[in-house]
Structures are given as C-alpha cells and as structure tokens.
Amino acid sequence: SAVISQKPSRDICQRGTSLTIQCQVDSQVTMMFWYRQQPGQSLTLIATANQGSEATYESGFVIDKFPISRPNLTFSTLTVSNMSPEDSSIYLCSVTSGTGSNQPQHFGDGTRLSIL
Amino acid sequence: TQLLEQSPQFLSIQEGENLTVYCNSSSVFSSLQWYRQEPGEGPVLLVTVVTGGEVKKLKRLTFQFGDARKDSSLHITAAQPGDTGLYLCLGTSYGKLTFGQGTILTVHP
Numbered sequence: 001s002a003v004i005s006q007k008p009s010r011d012i013c014q015r016g017t018s019l020t021i022q023c024q025v026d027s028q029v030t031m032m033f034w035y036r037q038q039p040g041q042s043l044t045l046i047a048t049a050n051q052g053s054e055a056t057y058e059s060g061f062v063i064d065k066f067p068i069s070r071p072n073l074t075f076s077t078l079t080v081s082n083m084s085p086e087d088s089s090i091y092l093c094s095v096t097s098g099t100g101s102n103q104p105q106h107f108g109d110g111t112r113l114s115i116l
Numbered sequence: 117t118q119l120l121e122q123s124p125q126f127l128s129i130q131e132g133e134n135l136t137v138y139c140n141s142s143s144v145f146s147s148l149q150w151y152r153q154e155p156g157e158g159p160v161l162l163v164t165v166v167t168g169g170e171v172k173k174l175k176r177l178t179f180q181f182g183d184a185r186k187d188s189s190l191h192i193t194a195a196q197p198g199d200t201g202l203y204l205c206l207g208t209s210y211g212k213l214t215f216g217q218g219t220i221l222t223v224h225p
Contacts, residue, residue, distance in 0.1 A: 004158075033213075042122075042204060042218040043159070092158055102147040102166055102208055107158025 002027050006093050006108030013083055013115050020079045021111045023093030028073040030099065034066070035092040037110070043092065049076040083115045118143040120207050122216030130224050132194050137219045139205035140187040146209050148181055148188040153202040162190075195223045 003026040013019050023032065032049040047055040047068055055068035070076040080087055092110045096103040122139045129135055139148065147166045151159035163172050165181035165188060172179045176199075178191040192199055200223050205216040 039155075040202060040218070040220055042215045044215075045213060094158070102164060104149060104161040104164055105151075105159075105206070106161070109157050112156075 001104075002029055002095050002097060002106045004093060004095060004106060004108040006111055008111055009109065010112040011114070013113065015084050015115055017083055018079055018081045019083065019113065020077050021091055021093070023076045023078070023095075023108055025074045025095050027097070029095040029097050030103070031096045032070060032076045033094045033096075033105070034068060034076070034078045035094065037090045037092060039090065046078070046091075049078075080113065083113075085115045088113060088115045118207065118209065118212065118214045120205060120214045120216040122205055122219055124219060125217060126220050126222075128222045128224070129195055131196055133223075135192050135195055135221070137190045137203055137205075137221075138187070139189070139207070139216045141207060141214075142186065143207070143209065143214075144185050145207035145214075146185070147207070148185075149206040149208070150179055150188070150190055151204045151206065153204065154200075159202075159204055192221075195221075197223045197225050199223050 005024045007022045034046040035043040037043045045058050046061045047057040049055050049068050049070040051070045067079045090110045093108040094105040120141045149164045150162040153159040163179045168183045168185045170181045176193045180189050203219045207214045
C-alpha cells in the first residue's frame with residue numbers, strides 16, 4: 001500500500017496567519033483527499049485534490065479559506081488561511097489507487113493544528 | 117444526503133469481553149469499509165465488504181454487510197487492550213464517501 005508522509009505533524013499558530021500542510025506519497029495515486037477531524041471524532045471531507053485542476057470542495061468549505069494544490073500524482077498541499085481558533089483540528093491527507101469507488105483509502109498520520 | 121449512523125459512540129469494556137459496533141443507513145452502499153485509528157495516527161483499513169450478506173473474519177474480528185447493503189456490523193470476540201482505538205465505518209456509493217460518527221473503544225486489562 002502507498003506510504004504517505006504528511007508535514008508538519010503538528011503546529012501552533014497565531015490567529016490571522018496561514019499554514020500550508022504537505023502530503024507526499026511514495027507512488028502515483030488516483031485520488032487525493034483532505035479531511036478535518038476533531039480528536040476522537042469522525043472525519044469530515046474538505047475537498048478532493050485534482051491533479052492539474054481546481055480541487056472539488058464539499059459543502060461548507062471554500063477555496064479562499066482552504067486553497068489546495070496538486071501539481072502531480074504524488075504530491076498535494078492544503079493551506080489553512082487566515083486561521084482562527086475554530087480551525088484548531090487534525091488535518092488528514094488520504095489517497096486511493098486504482099479505479100472504482102470501492103478502493104480503500106490510505107491515510108497520512110495527520111497534522112495537529114492549534115490556533116492561539 | 118446520505119447518513120451512516122454508527123453506534124455506540126463510546127464503549128468501555130474489560131479484557132475478554134465481546135462487543136459489536138453497528139453502522140446503519142437508509143441508503144444503499146456499493147461498499148462498506150471499516151477502519152481503526154490510534155491516537156496520533158491516521159485511520160488504517162481493516163476490511164472492505166461489497167456483497168450483501170457478506171461476512172469476513174480477521175482473527176477475532178467479524179464483519180458483516182447487511183443483505184440490503186444498508187448496514188454493517190463489526191464484532192470483536194475476547195477483546196484485548198490492543199483493540200483500543202477509534203473505529204470508523206465508511207460507506208461508498210457512486211463515488212460519494214460517507215463516514216459514520218465513530219466508536220471509541222477502550223479495553224481495560
């Protein structure tokens with residue numbers, strides 16, 4: 001299965017600043033996703049990162065707040081912009097390989113973000 | 117909007133006990149995946165079930181997909197402290213992903 005490296009693993013940021021999270025995969029993958037998770041709770045899909053085109057955002061998430069890049073099949077970034085304490089969360093990257101909606105997701109270890 | 121109701125939300129049991137986690141929906145899913153997540157790590161896939169009525173076993177874990185593909189269960193026999201973690205079900209349908217709310221399982225020695 002794909003090995004996913006997510007950086008940074010954690011950060012503490014000041015409100016009003018922005019942070020970019022990186023997701024690097026050791027092999028080419030079909031789909032890359034970005035999720036948000038409160039500790040001990042389920043995952044909320046932010047967007048699907050599309051290679052070479054704009055990301056597809058879920059309801060409640062917008063590009064201005066969470067710009068996403070995916071320049072190739074192995075790398076994506078998520079930026080959390082103009083951060084506020086409400087953005088404190090765990091952000092997770094996941095990938096799938098192959099085609100078909102039943103493909104398993106492989107997750108990075110997440111970025112734990114705290115906003116002061 | 118598809119919903120996947122997962123229960124119970126919390127489960128605290130003693131080592132050796134059995135337990136079952138449920139995921140239920142009014143929607144039909146093409147597949148149902150179960151993940152386990154430990155603190156500081158991402159979720160890890162345990163199993164994928166795709167056929168109505170399918171039963172899969174992974175050591176002490178038994179997974180079942182409902183006949184109508186609207187529900188699934190995870191049964192753990194003789195739970196061990198190493199089973200402690202957050203369990204998540206994920207339903208897939210026409211490319212749409214729906215997570216259950218998660219079950220935090222704590223197994224006390």
